[in-house]
Amino acid sequence: MMAEDIANTPASAAAAGGGSGIDLQALLRDTDVQGVLDQLDRELIGLKPVKRRIREIASFLLVSKARKQLGLEAAPPSLHMCFTGNPGTGKTTVATRMADILHRLGYVRKGHLVTVTRDDLVGQYIGHTAPKTKEILKRAMGGVLFIDEAYYLYRPENERDYGQEAIEILLQAMENHRDDLVVILAGYKDRMDTFFKANAGMASRIAHHIDFPDYDEAELLAIAQLMLEQMNYHLDDDGQVAMRDYIARRIRQPNFANARSIRNALDRARLRQASRLFSSERIVDADMLSALSAEDLRASRVFQDATDGPHDKGDGR
């Protein structure tokens, strides 16, 4: 499907160039971007708008590559991106894949991902920030710099905050070292918008904004199953039902962090399964060792809260 998408756009670009044509299909095959996109489809559940945007970006980059070969493209496209969305919606995972795509298309030379937060960039005292930020920039060169919760860099309440200095150095690098590094900012949507309002320079240098939606219940269940599969566990029949109930309750509770909450719930369930198996004092087989049952999940605090009548109503539904 992707192959057709990409194939349709380029025909016109090649025609505009006149003369010798470039086979975009061949370009796609050579770079093996399709492989990464397929992997993205396989490993990431849901996130339709994100996948669509990444395809768009991938085909855009492929076309610019073709245009460059025909001498139509003067400046390389701006590649800095902004990923917004709630916690646990897969921003870091997608950033890793993005680095891979950019590497295969030849827009970054090494394709590694350096993940940082405010602490890694901003120093403790005067003169500490610049070397620290530059150190990180140097490490990220040839790859992708992923700044998680980027809005913490800007603290308007403290005008002497060193974050501003880090932002300025970042801006300079984003402009002057475009060939060397791609910056991806990530964080909550609303805070990111405020951050961009206060830092117009940053906003104007970011070409691609991708919004990560929250997962719905069916997607979360599929994610849980995929995670368990990767760890060689599975839910038994009662466990499936319990997991669905768990998600339905957990999703309405505060501090719900999408896939991350699911991962944590599964980790705790594995803990309970281990102690259940241990206390049963029976001989265990492979199936018992890998099956999570309803009681492992139903022991969760999420269910206990819900059974308390008055609590349930108070629980911000």
Place this chain on the structure above:
Amino acid sequence: MRLTQGAFSFLPDLSDDEIRAQVDYGLERGWAWAIETTDDPHPRNTYWEMWGTPMFGLKDGAAVLYELEACRKGHADQYIRLCAFDSTRGVESIRLAFIVNRPAEEPGFALQRQDGSGRSIRYGLKPYSADRPQGMRYRE
């Protein structure tokens, strides 16, 4: 007199692309690059000034060139060399070092003779540039 120390010193000065190729070669082998400067060209002067700390954990040569560019701005009139440190157990030493920047004028060395007891003579080398204090050598 052209100073010949380190690797490639009998070749013409390396271009930035050639430097970059050497840097990438080192990074591929997991060496950490460091930038050092001096204005004392004496061959026994092995301790050059460090420009920043050695750069561990880099993936791409662009970062070294970026740092080298910054160093050249501050020390255009001095010798600058790149050193590759190999941290492999049993090596733990500099594997490759070469000069990437030199002063416009290199006055060379004076041969100094010292009469010893009897008719023996001791020889020494002194860079002409070392007549002036450190940091002011090679300045116009």
